[in-house]
Amino acid sequence: MALLQISEPGDSPEPHQRRLAVGIDLGTTHSLVATVRSSAAEVIADEQGRPLLPSIVRYSREGTPVVGYDARAAQADDPSNTIVSVKRFMGRGVADVARYGALPYRFSDAPGMVNIETVAGARSPVQVSADILRVLRERAERALGGELFGAVVTVPAYFDDAQRQATKDAARLAGLNVLRLLNEPTAAAIAYGLDHGSEGTFAIFDLGGGTFDISILKLTRGVFEVLATNGDSALGGDDFDQAIAMHWRSHHRLADAGGGDTRRLLAAAREVKEKLSSSAEADIHITLSYGQKLHLRLARAEFEHLTAGLVEKTLGPTRKALRDAKLTAAGIDGVVLVGGATRMPHLQAAVQGFFGKPPLKDLDPDQVVALGAAIQANVLAGNRAPGDDWLLLDVIPLSLGLETMGGLVERVIPRNSTIPVARAQEFTTFKDGQTAMAIHVVQGERELVADNRSLARFELRGIPPMVAGAARIQVTFQVDADGLLSVTARENATGVESSIVVKPSYGLSDDEVARMLQESFSHAVDDRGARALAEQRVEAEQLLAALRAALARDADLLDTRERAELDGHMASVERAWNGSDHRALKDAVAALNRASESFAGRRMDRAVSGALSGRSLDEVARR
Amino acid sequence: MTAAFSRNHFELLGLAPGYALDPADLESRYRELQGRVHPDRFAAAPEAERRLAMQWAARANEAYRTLRDPVARARYLLGLKGFDTGEESNTAMPADFLMQQMEWRESVAEARASRDAQRLAHLRGEIGGEHAEMLRQLERAIDRDANYDAGCSLVRKLRFLEKLDAEIDDALAP
Numbered sequence: 070m071a072l073l074q075i076s077e078p079g080d081s082p083e084p085h086q087r088r089l090a091v092g093i094d095l096g097t098t099h100s101l102v103a104t105v106r107s108s109a110a111e112v113i114a115d116e117q118g119r120p121l122l123p124s125i126v127r128y129s130r131e132g133t134p135v136v137g138y139d140a141r142a143a144q145a146d147d148p149s150n151t152i153v154s155v156k157r158f159m160g161r162g163v164a165d166v167a168r169y170g171a172l173p174y175r176f177s178d179a180p181g182m183v184n185i186e187t188v189a190g191a192r193s194p195v196q197v198s199a200d201i202l203r204v205l206r207e208r209a210e211r212a213l214g215g216e217l218f219g220a221v222v223t224v225p226a227y228f229d230d231a232q233r234q235a236t237k238d239a240a241r242l243a244g245l246n247v248l249r250l251l252n253e254p255t256a257a258a259i260a261y262g263l264d265h266g267s268e269g270t271f272a273i274f275d276l277g278g279g280t281f282d283i284s285i286l287k288l289t290r291g292v293f294e295v296l297a298t299n300g301d302s303a304l305g306g307d308d309f310d311q312a313i314a315m316h317w318r319s320h321h322r323l324a325d326a327g328g329g330d331t332r333r334l335l336a337a338a339r340e341v342k343e344k345l346s347s348s349a350e351a352d353i354h355i356t357l358s359y360g361q362k363l364h365l366r367l368a369r370a371e372f373e374h375l376t377a378g379l380v381e382k383t384l385g386p387t388r389k390a391l392r393d394a395k396l397t398a399a400g401i402d403g404v405v406l407v408g409g410a411t412r413m414p415h416l417q418a419a420v421q422g423f424f425g426k427p428p429l430k431d432l433d434p435d436q437v438v439a440l441g442a443a444i445q446a447n448v449l450a451g452n453r454a455p456g457d458d459w460l461l462l463d464v465i466p467l468s469l470g471l472e473t474m475g476g477l478v479e480r481v482i483p484r485n486s487t488i489p490v491a492r493a494q495e496f497t498t499f500k501d502g503q504t505a506m507a508i509h510v511v512q513g514e515r516e517l518v519a520d521n522r523s524l525a526r527f528e529l530r531g532i533p534p535m536v537a538g539a540a541r542i543q544v545t546f547q548v549d550a551d552g553l554l555s556v557t558a559r560e561n562a563t564g565v566e567s568s569i570v571v572k573p574s575y576g577l578s579d580d581e582v583a584r585m586l587q588e589s590f591s592h593a594v595d596d597r598g599a600r601a602l603a604e605q606r607v608e609a610e611q612l613l614a615a616l617r618a619a620l621a622r623d624a625d626l627l628d629t630r631e632r633a634e635l636d637g638h639m640a641s642v643e644r645a646w647n648g649s650d651h652r653a654l655k656d657a658v659a660a661l662n663r664a665s666e667s668f669a670g671r672r673m674d675r676a677v678s679g680a681l682s683g684r685s686l687d688e689v690a691r692r
Numbered sequence: 693m694t695a696a697f698s699r700n701h702f703e704l705l706g707l708a709p710g711y712a713l714d715p716a717d718l719e720s721r722y723r724e725l726q727g728r729v730h731p732d733r734f735a736a737a738p739e740a741e742r743r744l745a746m747q748w749a750a751r752a753n754e755a756y757r758t759l760r761d762p763v764a765r766a767r768y769l770l771g772l773k774g775f776d777t778g779e780e781s782n783t784a785m786p787a788d789f790l791m792q793q794m795e796w797r798e799s800v801a802e803a804r805a806s807r808d809a810q811r812l813a814h815l816r817g818e819i820g821g822e823h824a825e826m827l828r829q830l831e832r833a834i835d836r837d838a839n840y841d842a843g844c845s846l847v848r849k850l851r852f853l854e855k856l857d858a859e860i861d862d863a864l865a866p
Contacts, residue, residue, distance in 0.1 A: 088736070219736075248735045292723055392861070449735035460727050487757070489731060491750040549746050550731040612738050666740045673744050674696035676728045677704075 088218035090248065090450035091209045092256070092442025095198060095222055095236065097156040097305055098278030098409065100124050101436060102205040103443035104213060108454060110260065110440040110447075113212045121435065122208075124278075126200045127151040128189040136204045145336065148173035148328035150187045154307055155201075157279045158183055158194040159239075160231030168303070170311060173328025182235065195239045202243035219246040221446035223438050225280040226252035227300030227386075227466045229512050230524050230554050237551065248449040250551040253277070254284035255295060255463055256441030257407040261432055262288045263444060263459070269402030270296075272390075274420055274428065275438075276383060276410040279305035283387045285394040285401070291459040297393035297485045298466050299386035304379070306342075306410035312375045313338035317365050323357075330357045337365055345369045346412045373415040380419045387423060393485050404428040409435050462487050465548055472509035472518045474499070481546045484514065488552055493545040502534040506542055510556055529558040602651035609646050609658050613639060616665060619672060626671045638664045697748070700772060701755035711766055711834040713759070722756040762827050763850045766834060766843060775840040777847040785849070793852055800856065804863040816860045823853050 091113070094101045099121040103112045112120040119138070127140035128150045135143070144151045152174070158166055163178045175186035184191040202222075210217060222240045224233055233250055240247045254273035261267065268288050275282040282300040286293055314334040317323070323330075337353045344351035345367065352366040391397060404420060406428045411417065420428050432440075448457050464487055470480040471494070482492050498506065506529045513521030532540050541562040547555050616639060627635065638661040645654040702709040705721045727733075729748035734741050758764045767777050785793075796819060803811040826846055833842040 249732070445732075449732060451736040458727070460723065460730060461732060462726070462730075487753045489746045489750040490753055491747070492754075547746075547750065550749070611736070615738050615741075662738060662740050665738065669738070669740045669744055670697075673729065673741075673748060677696055677725060677748065 087452055088450040089209075089213045089215050090219050090221075090443075090446035090452065091205075091213075091217060092221045092251075092439050092444070092446045093202065093205055093223065093240075093245075094253070094256075094439035094442060095156065095202065095224075095239075096124055096277055096438075097154050097280060097307065098124060099435070100201055100205060101439035102209045103436070103439040104209065105443050105447040105452070110443040112436050112439055113209050115208055122201065122204060124155065124201050125151060125153045126155070126197050128187040128192065130188045134189070134200050136201055145329045145332040148332045149175060150189075151332075152185060152187075152192070152197050153332075154279055155194050155197040157303065157307070158185070159198065160229070160233075160235040161194075165303075171331060173331055181231070195235050195242060198236070198239035199242035202240055202245060206243055206245055217245065218450050219248040219446065221249045221251050221256075221442040221449065222247055223251050223253045223256050223442050224552075225275075225277070225300065225302055226254050226282040226284050226295075226298040227280065227302045228552075229302070229467055229522055230469075230552075231522065232302065233552050237553070247551075248446055250553070251442055251445055252282070252284065252295070252298070252463055252552075253280075253438045254282045254298070254407060255286070255293065255461065256439075256445065257405060257432075257437045258284070258286045258288070258293055258441065259444055259459075259461070260437045260441035261405050261429070262293060264432065267403070270396065270400060272387075272401045272404045272424065273407055274383075274387070274404055274411065275300075275407035276416065277305050277408040278410065279303070279307050281305060281383055281386065283383070283390045285390050285396065292462065293459065294462045295464045295485075295487075296396070297390045298464055299390035299393070300466065301382065301386055304382055306339075306408075308379055309342055309376050309410065309413070310335050310338040312379065313342060313367060313372065316367075316371075316375055317363075321363060321365075327358060333357065341365065341367050342372065342413070345372050346414060369414075376415070380416050383416070384419065384423055398424045401426075405432075405437075406430045407434050407437055463550075463552070464488060465490070465552055467512045467522075468514055469510070469512050469524075469546055469548070469554060470521075471496075471544060472511060476518045478511055478513075478516060478518055478521060481544070482548060486548075488548050489550050491545060491547040493543050496542045496544060497538050498532065498535065498540040498542070499537050501537050503537070503540070504532045504534055505530045506532060506558075508544060508556070508558055510546075510554070512554075524554065525556065527556075527558075529560065532560045535562070598651060602649065602654065605651045605654040605658065606646055609642050609654060612658060612661060613642060616661075619668070623668075623672050623675065626675065627668060631668070635664055635668065697751065701758055701768060704751070704755045705759065707759075709769060709772060711762075711769060711831050713765075715760060718756070718759055722752060722760075725752045726756075762830070763847060763854065766830050766847050769834060770840055770843050770847065773840050775844055777844045779848055779851050782844075782848060785852075789849060789852075793856070796856055800860055800863065809864060812860050812864055816857065816864075819853055819857055819860070823850065823857070826850050826853070 089104070091102050091104045101112050101121060103110055114120045115122065122137045123141045125137065125140040125144060127135040127143050127147060140151055144153060157169060160182060163176055163183050166172070166176060166183055177184045177186055177191060179193060182193055182195070184193050185197070206217060220240065222236060222245070224236050228236070237247055237250055254275045257273050257275065258271060271286050271288060273282070273284045273286065280300065280302050281304040282298065284298040285296045287296055317334060317338070333355050337355050341351045341353055350366070350368045352364060354362065354364055356362050401424055404424050404426065406417070406420070411434050417428060445461070464485045465482065466484060468480050468484045469482040470478040473479045479494065481494050482490055496506070507526065508529060509518065509526045510524045511518055511521040512524050515521050529542060532542070539562060540560055542558060542560050545557045547557070624632065642654070642657045642661050645657040648654065700709070705718065705725060707713065707721070726749060729745055729752060731742060731745045731749055734745040758768050770777055796815065799815055800812070803815065826849060830843060830846045833839045833846060
């Protein structure tokens with residue numbers, strides 16, 4: 070039980086009760102899964118000992134999709150069915166992906182997000198990502214010898230709500246229990262900070278395959294506090310490859326290459342780029358689809374010239390993050406480099422020039438995010454070991470607001486607010502007798518609605534007719550620890566309440582996820598029932614164990630009648646557990662959850678009171 | 693919600709309500725509270741507890757955000773005493789204060805137009821000095837004199853200064 074662990078951090082579960090938990094870095098170019106084994110975080114390699122999984126999925130007319138190295142090998146031969154860098158499409162519409170330049174896919178518009186047409190049918194980026202995550206889940210379950218309790222999945226810190234929601238949906242679709250979405254630079258800070266016992270103010274500079282994040286963190290006495298974050302969710306190593314490919318294209322006067330040749334050029338560019346990190350010149354031979362042989366060359370100086378603009382693009386967000394943290398470059402104690410793209414020498418030089426100190430790069434920039442996520446997952450799963458009582462305080466990257474008159478944005482939660490956060494704003498009607506109000510939720514820093522990302526639109530209905538300006542409509546924004554938003558609106562001038570909770574439109578509902586999950590299992594109906602029962606039993610066991618632990622500690626918070634009621638509900642769950650009806654068990658668990666709410670509330674009050682005991686008010690008043 | 697949840701920001705962090713406080717003490721109280729209620733402590737707990745943890749953690753963040761910023765703290769404290777600072781509605785300002793504001797505003801605009809970073813930094817220092825002086829006056833008005841009308845007037849003035857400072861910030865690092 071979580072509260073017990075707070076009071077006695079040494080109370081970790083018995084070894085045989087250890088819950089299997091993993092951290093997953095779902096990257097643009099490649100993905101990793103890591104776990105904590107014998108108190109150290111390590112990346113889980115595939116059966117051939119390879120730690121990375123290329124984030125590439127190839128679809129065929131029949132059978133399961135091919136993921137990873139085999140898919141990568143096919144990318145030039147089957148470009149339109151082999152999806153690379155799918156992360157760049159998460160939560161994005163057709164207009165967004167058009168900005169990435171020529172891509173060998175057939176995109177189609179779908180509500181909220183593009184779809185990619187493949188021989189296996191239309192695939193949303195969420196489904197493609199789920200196919201990658203499923204391979205990692207299976208890899209971990211094989212290596213750890215059991216079903217996973219849960220996973221921490223990392224996202225770029227600068228991901229907006231749409232991109233975060235899409236990532237969480239993908240993980241659920243892959244059959245993962247998402248313990249937390251964790252920002253990538255924060256994950257790196259955990260791995261780095263715990264590894265080095267560091268204290269001070271750090272900048273995490275994270276340039277991945279498709280995204281750039283800069284986070285400023287303060288590390289003190291077991292607290293990782295993100296002061297500010299900024300970035301560009303459409304800037305990464307891929308753009309450097311594109312720059313090289315474009316250069317060759319014009320230098321060798323190549324006509325508009327087809328999809329396969331585009332992939333060949335990009336793959337060659339990537340290889341040459343990587344070689345240039347350790348040598349002054351690099352070359353490669355490729356053969357295009359129509360038989361033309363090319364000898365492609367590039368010198369480091371030329372590469373640096375071609376991509377100077379991209380390097381410069383990372384410094385704008387870096388300046389803004391420092392400014393929001395109310396710091397200067399001189400106030401940073403250390404700069405940690407994360408992401409494969411930070412291996413480029415001219416990028417390192419730019420970072421060093423900006424901060425006036427050499428960056429820290431003693432941890433593998435490809436692995437550090439997954440390792441940090443694994444450490445966090447281990448703690449969240451309840452496998453807390455002595456010394457694991459550190460606390461993580463993260464922020465939302467982009468402001469959240471509402472559309473007001475004239476297409477302007479009224480900011481409700483400013484960027485870099487510590488999460489979780491809830492904030493309410495009051496609005497009123499502008500016409501006599503108005504009974505409904507349109508609410509448009511946006512995310513971004515610009516003044517005009519049109520320049521920000523639209524997250525959701527909904528209508529509050531049933532407002533009692535009143536004169537203009539008399540209604541008091543309170544709109545509450547709540548951002549949870551995953552950085553995900555929900556919005557509630559209610560009219561409370563007349564005491565008549567009408568409230569609605571919205572999940573932004575691109576998110577999948579629980580029912581949709583359940584349906585898609587079931588479709589992905591090729592089981593008979595009975596198997597589905599059996600699986601549902603098994604899942605419900607696990608949930609019931611966890612709830613009963615948590616409540617028994619809570620009762621052992623805080624039974625005095627309940628009177629006799631309340632205790633009898635709770636005991637009755639627990640007995641019902643136990644009876645349903647022994648039965649075979651998963652729906653009956655589900656109902657019993659839901660009833661027990663409801664019945665234990667006020668007990669949970671009182672226990673929380675007790676924990677809060679304990680937090681500040683031992684300090685007297687007089688001591689404060691004297692100051 | 694429980695009685696503990698509806699305590700005011702000061703009570704929540706075990707502080708006596710007042711303007712003056714020690715930022716380091718405030719931070720350590722906040723961290724201690726957040727360490728008990730943060731959703732990361734409840735990730736494996738039943739749903740009811742996870743939801744409670746999120747609400748409590750949001751509550752703790754709101755209290756800390758409000759109390760650590762001197763102007764927000766004063767505004768909140770005045771509100772507890774039943775005084776509305778009226779920053780949106782009450783725009784009446786003493787003439788000398790408005791004159792000074794106009795002068796500063798013109799100087800900022802000029803320095804901005806001529807990209808004179810040195811002058812902007814100098815102006816920023818000047819405004820910062822005035823800001824610090826007003827915070828001292830605020831402490832006297834609220835904690836010593838219990839003159840809450842004066843407190844409200846100072847909060848309104850400080851709001852002006854902070855807007856001006858944000859403009860300089862924009863001009864310095866666009």
